[in-house]
Amino acid sequence: MAKKPSIPKGTRDFSPAEVAKRNYIIHTIKKHFETYGFQPIETPSFENYDTLMGKYGDEGDRLIFKILNSGDFISKVDDVTYSSKNSATLTPKISEKALRYDLTVPFARYVVMHQNEIDFPFKRYQIQPVWRADRPQKGRFREFYQCDADVVGANSLLQEVEFVQLYDAVFTDLGLEGATIKINNRKILSGIAEIIGAKHLLVDFTVALDKLDKIGEEKVKAEMLQKGISEAAIAKAQPLFDMSGTAAEQLEKLKAILADSEIGMLGVSELEEIIATVDLLGLQSAKLKLDVTLARGLNYYTGAIFEVAAPEGVKMGSIGGGGRYDDLTGIFGLKDVSGVGISFGLDRIYLVMEELGLFPDSLDTSLDVLCLNFGKKEAQAALQLVADLRRNGVRADLYPTDTKVQKQFKYADKRGVPYVILLGEEELNTNAFVVKEMKSGGHKAYAIDAVAKFAKDILN
Amino acid sequence: MAKKPSIPKGTRDFSPAEVAKRNYIIHTIKKHFETYGFQPIETPSFENYDTLMGKYGDEGDRLIFKILNSGDFISKVDDVTYSSKNSATLTPKISEKALRYDLTVPFARYVVMHQNEIDFPFKRYQIQPVWRADRPQKGRFREFYQCDADVVGANSLLQEVEFVQLYDAVFTDLGLEGATIKINNRKILSGIAEIIGAKHLLVDFTVALDKLDKIGEEKVKAEMLQKGISEAAIAKAQPLFDMSGTAAEQLEKLKAILADSEIGMLGVSELEEIIATVDLLGLQSAKLKLDVTLARGLNYYTGAIFEVAAPEGVKMGSIGGGGRYDDLTGIFGLKDVSGVGISFGLDRIYLVMEELGLFPDSLDTSLDVLCLNFGKKEAQAALQLVADLRRNGVRADLYPTDTKVQKQFKYADKRGVPYVILLGEEELNTNAFVVKEMKSGGHKAYAIDAVAKFAKDILN
Numbered sequence: 001m002a003k004k005p006s007i008p009k010g011t012r013d014f015s016p017a018e019v020a021k022r023n024y025i026i027h028t029i030k031k032h033f034e035t036y037g038f039q040p041i042e043t044p045s046f047e048n049y050d051t052l053m054g055k056y057g058d059e060g061d062r063l064i065f066k067i068l069n070s071g072d073f074i075s076k077v078d079d080v081t082y083s084s085k086n087s088a089t090l091t092p093k094i095s096e097k098a099l100r101y102d103l104t105v106p107f108a109r110y111v112v113m114h115q116n117e118i119d120f121p122f123k124r125y126q127i128q129p130v131w132r133a134d135r136p137q138k139g140r141f142r143e144f145y146q147c148d149a150d151v152v153g154a155n156s157l158l159q160e161v162e163f164v165q166l167y168d169a170v171f172t173d174l175g176l177e178g179a180t181i182k183i184n185n186r187k188i189l190s191g192i193a194e195i196i197g198a199k200h201l202l203v204d205f206t207v208a209l210d211k212l213d214k215i216g217e218e219k220v221k222a223e224m225l226q227k228g229i230s231e232a233a234i235a236k237a238q239p240l241f242d243m244s245g246t247a248a249e250q251l252e253k254l255k256a257i258l259a260d261s262e263i264g265m266l267g268v269s270e271l272e273e274i275i276a277t278v279d280l281l282g283l284q285s286a287k288l289k290l291d292v293t294l295a296r297g298l299n300y301y302t303g304a305i306f307e308v309a310a311p312e313g314v315k316m317g318s319i320g321g322g323g324r325y326d327d328l329t330g331i332f333g334l335k336d337v338s339g340v341g342i343s344f345g346l347d348r349i350y351l352v353m354e355e356l357g358l359f360p361d362s363l364d365t366s367l368d369v370l371c372l373n374f375g376k377k378e379a380q381a382a383l384q385l386v387a388d389l390r391r392n393g394v395r396a397d398l399y400p401t402d403t404k405v406q407k408q409f410k411y412a413d414k415r416g417v418p419y420v421i422l423l424g425e426e427e428l429n430t431n432a433f434v435v436k437e438m439k440s441g442g443h444k445a446y447a448i449d450a451v452a453k454f455a456k457d458i459l460n
Numbered sequence: 461m462a463k464k465p466s467i468p469k470g471t472r473d474f475s476p477a478e479v480a481k482r483n484y485i486i487h488t489i490k491k492h493f494e495t496y497g498f499q500p501i502e503t504p505s506f507e508n509y510d511t512l513m514g515k516y517g518d519e520g521d522r523l524i525f526k527i528l529n530s531g532d533f534i535s536k537v538d539d540v541t542y543s544s545k546n547s548a549t550l551t552p553k554i555s556e557k558a559l560r561y562d563l564t565v566p567f568a569r570y571v572v573m574h575q576n577e578i579d580f581p582f583k584r585y586q587i588q589p590v591w592r593a594d595r596p597q598k599g600r601f602r603e604f605y606q607c608d609a610d611v612v613g614a615n616s617l618l619q620e621v622e623f624v625q626l627y628d629a630v631f632t633d634l635g636l637e638g639a640t641i642k643i644n645n646r647k648i649l650s651g652i653a654e655i656i657g658a659k660h661l662l663v664d665f666t667v668a669l670d671k672l673d674k675i676g677e678e679k680v681k682a683e684m685l686q687k688g689i690s691e692a693a694i695a696k697a698q699p700l701f702d703m704s705g706t707a708a709e710q711l712e713k714l715k716a717i718l719a720d721s722e723i724g725m726l727g728v729s730e731l732e733e734i735i736a737t738v739d740l741l742g743l744q745s746a747k748l749k750l751d752v753t754l755a756r757g758l759n760y761y762t763g764a765i766f767e768v769a770a771p772e773g774v775k776m777g778s779i780g781g782g783g784r785y786d787d788l789t790g791i792f793g794l795k796d797v798s799g800v801g802i803s804f805g806l807d808r809i810y811l812v813m814e815e816l817g818l819f820p821d822s823l824d825t826s827l828d829v830l831c832l833n834f835g836k837k838e839a840q841a842a843l844q845l846v847a848d849l850r851r852n853g854v855r856a857d858l859y860p861t862d863t864k865v866q867k868q869f870k871y872a873d874k875r876g877v878p879y880v881i882l883l884g885e886e887e888l889n890t891n892a893f894v895v896k897e898m899k900s901g902g903h904k905a906y907a908i909d910a911v912a913k914f915a916k917d918i919l920n
Contacts, residue, residue, distance in 0.1 A: 005511060005569045005792045008557050011504035013570055015577065016584070019500040035850040037857030039826045040479040044471035044603055045505065045559075045589060051465055066528040068555055070593040074547040085542065087534040095528055097468050099505075109465045110473055117475065119874045121860050124476070129505060133530040143504055154860035158839065165847060280840065281847060332465045366499045379618065384741055387625060390495040397497030400581050400614035414579045 010134070010142030020363045022145075022350060025174065026127060029147050029344050032169045036162060038125040038149045043106040045129075046097040053098070055105045055331065063132045066095040099131040103148045104300075104328070104341070111152055112332040120153030120337075139317070139348055148322075150341030152329070157270060160304045160324065161277045163342045167308055167320060168286040170344065175358040177285040178311035179319070184294040185271050186301045186323070188254060191264015192240060195257065196233035205229060206295035209240070213293070217241050240292055247275050247290040254292065267303075274304060302326040306342055310352045319348045368458060369396040370412045371421040372405060382423045385433060385451065392455035412438065419458060470594070470602030480823045482605075482810060485634065486587060489607050489804050492629045496622060498585040498609045503566040505589070506557040513558070515565045515791065523592045526555040559591040563608045564760075564788070564801070571612055572792040580613030580797075599777070599808055608782075610801030612789070617730060620764045620784065621737045623802045627768055627780060628746040630804065635818040637745040638771035639779070644754040645731050646761045646783070648714060651724015652700060655717065656693035665689060666755035669700070673753070677701050700752055707735050707750040714752065727763075734764060762786040766802055770812045779808045826855070828918060829895075830872045831881040833859040842883045845893060845911065852915035872898065879918060 007013060014022065033040075046067055053061055069076075077093045084090075100106055103126045111118065127147045134140060149166065151159050164181055171179040189209075193202040204227035208220050220241075224234050239257055243250050251268055258264030271290065278288055286308075296305045303324030310316045322342030329337045353359055369389060371382045382398050389396035399408045412420050422434040431448045446454045467473060474482065493500075506527055513521055529536075537553045544550075560566055563586045571578065587607045594600060609626065611619050624641055631639040649669070653662040664687035668680050680701075684694050699717050703710050711728055718724030731750065738748050746768075756765045763784030770776045782802030789797045813819055829849060831842045842858045849856035859868045872880050882894040891908045906914045 005572050006508060007504055007511075007569075007573075008506055008508055011506065013504070013574065014502040015574070016499035016501060019502055023500075032850075034826075035853065035855050037827050037855060039476035040483075041476060042474040042479055044467055044473070045591070046468055046471065046603075048466060048468055051467075062530070065530070067559075068526040068528050068551065070522070070525070072547045074545055074550055082545065085534055087532045090534055091528065099527075109467075113465050113467075114473065114475070119871055123857070131505070143506075151860075156860040158843065158858065158860055161843070169850070277840065277843070281844060366494075367497050380737065380740065383618065383621070383737070387741055390492075390629070393495065395495050395497060397583070398618065400611070400616040400618055411579055 008142070010136035010140075012141060012143070016366055017364070020366065021353075021359050022346065024359065024363055025346060025349055025353070026145075026147065028173050029170055030125070030127065032166060032173065033125040033149050036123070036149070036166050036169075038123045041107075041110060041124050041126055042128060043100070043103075043110055043126070046099050047106060047109065049092060049096050049098050051109055052101055052105060056101060060101060063134055064101050065099040065131050065133055066091060067097040067099065069094055069096055100128070101132060102130050103128060103146045103343075104150070105331075107148070107150060108328045108339075109332055111337065112329050112334045115334060121151055122153055123149070123151045125149040139351060141347065145346045147344040147346055148341055149343075150339055152337050152339040154340075155338050157273050157304075158277070159340045160270075160274045161281070163306065163322065163340065164274070164278050164286075164288055165281065165283070167306070167342065168283040171286055171308075172284040174349070174353065176311065176349070176352065176356070179286045180309040180312075181286050181288050182291040182294050182307045182309065183271065183274070183288060184291055184305050185267035185303060186305055187263045187267025187270065187303060188258065188292060189267075189295060191258040191261035191267055192237055194261045194264065196229075196236040198229045198233045201227060201229050205237075209293055210295035212241070243292050247271075247288075250290050250292065251275075270303060296321060296323060300325040300328055304340070310348075311356075314352050314355060316348055316352050319345045319352060321345075364416050365418060366395070367397055367415055367417045368394050369419045369421055370408075370415070370417045371396065371398045371423060372408050373399040373402045374405075374422075374424045375402045378402075378423055378425065378428060381428055381448075382421070385421070385423060385448070388451040389455060392452055393459065394455045468602070470596035470600075472601060472603070476826055477824070480826065481813075481819050482806065484819065484823055485806060485809055485813070486605075486607065488633050489630055490585070490587065492626060492633065493585040493609050496583070496609070496626050496629075498583045501567075501570060501584050501586055502588060503560070503563075503570055503586070506559050507566060507569065509552060509556050509558050511569055512561055512565060516561055520561060523594055524561050525559040525591050525593055526551060527557040527559065529554055529556055560588070561592060562590050563588060563606045563803075564610075565791075567608070567610060568788045568799075569792055571797065572789050572794045575794060581611055582613055583609070583611045585609040599811060601807065605806045607804040607806055608801055609803075610799055612797050612799040614800075615798050617733050617764075618737070619800045620730075620734045621741070623766065623782065623800065624734070624738050624746075624748055625741065625743070627766075627802065628743040631746055631768075632744040634809070634813065636771065636809070636812065636816070639746045640769040640772075641746050641748050642751040642754050642767045642769065643731065643734070643748060644751055644765050645727035645763055646765055647723045647727025647730065647763060648718065648752060649727075649755060651718040651721035651727055652697055654721045654724065656689075656696040658689045658693045661687060661689050665697075669753050670755035672701070703752050707731075707748075710750050710752065711735075730763060756781060756783060760785040760788055764800065770808075771816075774812050774815060776808055776812055779805045779812060781805075824876050825878060827857055827875055827877045828854050829856040829879045829881055830868075830875070830877045831856065831858045831883060832865060832868050833862045834865075834882075834884045835862045838862075838883055838885065838888060841888055841908075842881070845881070845883060845908070848911040849915060852912055853919065854915045 052064055073094050081089055081093055129143050129145050131143050167181050189206050193199050193205050198205055208223040212220050221234055251272055254268050294307055301323040305323035306321055307318045308320035310319050324340035326338045328339050371386050373379050386396045386398045418438055420436045427433050432445050434443055434445050436443050512524055533554050541549055541553055589603055589605050591603050627641050649666050650662055653659050653665050658665055668683040672680050681694055711732055714728050754767055761783040765783035766781055767778045768780035770779050784800035786798045788799050831846050833839050846856045846858045878898055880896045887893050892905050895904050
């Protein structure tokens with residue numbers, strides 16, 4: 001007796017209806033990536049162990065899926081290592097490859113490896129799955145897609161402006177109106193850390209501040225204290241917990257706080273320029289909002305940072321994020337190449353669109369025409385008709401057997417086919433075919449040589 | 461000093477130009493899959509270890525990439541197993557998941573798991589990467605895409621007819637004219653094995669026969685002998701080594717050889733029907749050819765089998781293959797569900813198309829318009845122009861910095877941009893922009909509010 005099959009925890013099968021919806025989002029994102037001049041690349045699903053390890057912190061290292069070496073891998077482990085029976089020391093001896101954890105590190109690796117073939121500035125996009133051995137929960141999976149666009153080799157702040165426009169273009173096109181693009185700048189955070197005398201604790205500071213929305217002011221402060229940031233320093237940072245007003249007003253407050261920090265003031269002026277240019281060009285449906293508590297977890301950001309919140313009223317974490325990193329390729333030996341990029345969270349966008357009912361109805365149709373099967377002779381004529389329809393771009397099919405007509409109609413109904421063709425003996429004799437429109441129940445006859453006309457009728 | 465980065469053996473990075481070509485093939489295949497009524501599904505990159513192991517023979521088991529369990533995996537290994545230090549017994553204790561080896565077994569698993577949601581007959585397609593720890597060589601990689609279409613739950617031979625038409629439609633559309641679709645039937649091979657009294661050695665017989673093209677008659681016979689098939693049996697099979705003539709003539713010969721084998725005669729009559737129907741409907745550019753030496757390695761085929769050879773003159777293994785399997789889902793406990801399917805070999809099709817120069821030139825263009833950058837004021841106007849172009853569906857970009865015009869033109873040239881826009885001080889003052897067509901060198905001026913007209917001009 002065969003065991004009932006299952007799939008690994010945190011992974012998913014996608015049915016035709018789900019694939020259609022996912023592809024709708026992916027194609028929309030892709031279309032805008034391309035009109036914005038981004039070019040696609042693809043990298044392997046697994047990278048060398050050393051390429052990935054140590055790039056995402058200890059937690060990241062733990063969450064990376066490692067691939068077991070092939071063949072008699074264990075015979076290559078020395079006895080000392082083996083006898084210690086320790087997972088951490090054994091792993092690098094029996095695994096040389098690991099599954100991609102994100103698209104950014106592989107992209108940095110790609111740029112360094114192919115630097116002589118690339119024309120900089122290089123605008124690339126990449127839409128591929130990544131894998132993390134995280135604990136699965138709602139909206140968090142062990143295999144999921146990332147949709148990233150990055151520019152490397154261009155320092156101009158126009159790039160940041162373009163990414164804000166790009167977010168706006170995609171979300172507007174998806175009908176997801178009212179998304180909020182939150183923006184901040186790591187230099188402002190560095191400046192604040194400098195001012196409060198906790199420069200060496202910037203990472204701890206930003207990681208804690210990032211949680212303000214989720215855990216509230218008191219708990220963020222408690223975490224900062226616990227990480228070794230002094231009470232006096234936290235008090236100096238108090239204005240950050242109380243920011244409000246327009247972007248211009250907030251920037252003025254920041255200028256007052258950061259007057260003595262060169263890097264902080266640089267961050268303020270960068271943000272001023274980005275926000276002013278976006279204002280000048282206008283956005284279609286998204287809002288741009290300065291949020292000085294926005295920190296983002298990843299350590300490689302050095303300039304502007306972004307995070308996108310779903311339209312108000314929808315409970316969902318961020319549906320996109322990104323920022324500028326001045327030295328990403330440095331980890332692979334290529335210095336001074338600045339980059340900036342954003343990511344779209346496919347799975348969360350999917351859930352938000354589902355909740356708001358934003359997927360077009362046309363996605364439900366996977367077949368335009370089903371031709372019924374009335375027996376061998378009729379089926380041969382129907383096959384010819386179906387072949388003609390397909391050559392005219394119609395998604396058409398012949399029911400494979402001459403089972404009961406009722407059963408064939410039921411199949412058409414379940415698949416949501418809008419048109420059913422009847423080509424029985426009578427039609428054969430009169431060189432015609434009859435089309436039944438499933439929704440209205442209406443019939444219409446076409447001459448057998450009018451396939452192109454019928455195709456045109458239903459595709460419009 | 462950072463180590464020079466590399467990627468794992470047998471894997472590949474794809475540059476924008478390569479992705480464009482690969483996507484061109486994938487989109488063409490997908491388009492025809494859909495006009496033929498197939499629906500897309502996707503399955504996880506990794507499956508449970510038990511789902512995959514034992515489904516592809518011993519060799520397959522060895523070539524499956526296993527994923528190391530996360531966390532302190534080694535502490536869960538009992539001491540007896542650990543102390544034996546044996547890779548084969550240790551593997552299932554430290555690995556619960558493995559990377560997909562093909563798309564067929566995951567599809568069978570999918571059908572069984574989702575049988576209650578599926579409307580049969582179920583026509584599904586799936587285009588996803590698979591992984592094999594094979595020795596890399598020309599055209600063989602450790603990560604590669606499979607493009608599969610299958611129907612399950614339909615016994616009608618019309619399915620086989622459709623797959624021949626589908627191959628023809630795709631290869632014709634790709635411009636790959638003159639492909640040969642070889643067809644045979646496993647029942648004929650079973651009949652032959654029966655007649656020669658080597659029924660229990662059918663697998664060995666077919667695997668050896670499959671090599672006729674590559675190693676020649678003598679070596680195939682030697683292999684058969686070595687596998688225990690008697691000399692007398694091989695002599696009885698001699699007509700198989702000498703088949704020639706039209707399909708009809710070959711089928712007559714087969715009828716004579718197989719008269720005493722019920723299963724063999726069934727295979728002949730199936731082939732007769734398929735070939736006759738294909739002849740009746742006609743093919744656009746491919747040829748259908750009966751090849752009784754065609755066996756295909758996979759054991760689950762039970763009816764028609766297919767293999768596609770590239771047009772004559774191109775040296776390349778098969779660029780597609782498939783067949784009918786009467787009991788694929790049986791391995792997961794769902795009996796009596798017949799299936800038939802075909803696969804397109806993306807990487808080999810790519811190589812053939814490259815060799816024959818069949819990729820359209822338009823794939824080289826990834827950006828329609830580059831707007832030059834003449835400084836801050838001009839750039840702001842250019843950004844607005846570029847935004848308008850993008851909203852009109854034009855792939856447009858502004859050069860990010862106001863570096864030397866020569867350098868900007870060089871970039872446009874390298875990226876193969878057909879149109880460069882000049883929007884300098886003079887143009888700003890006259891509310892115009894000048895378009896340079898890179899190929900001809902000609903210039904044309906447009907009013908700044910004529911963006912839609914310009915977009916229409918160049919997109920047609």
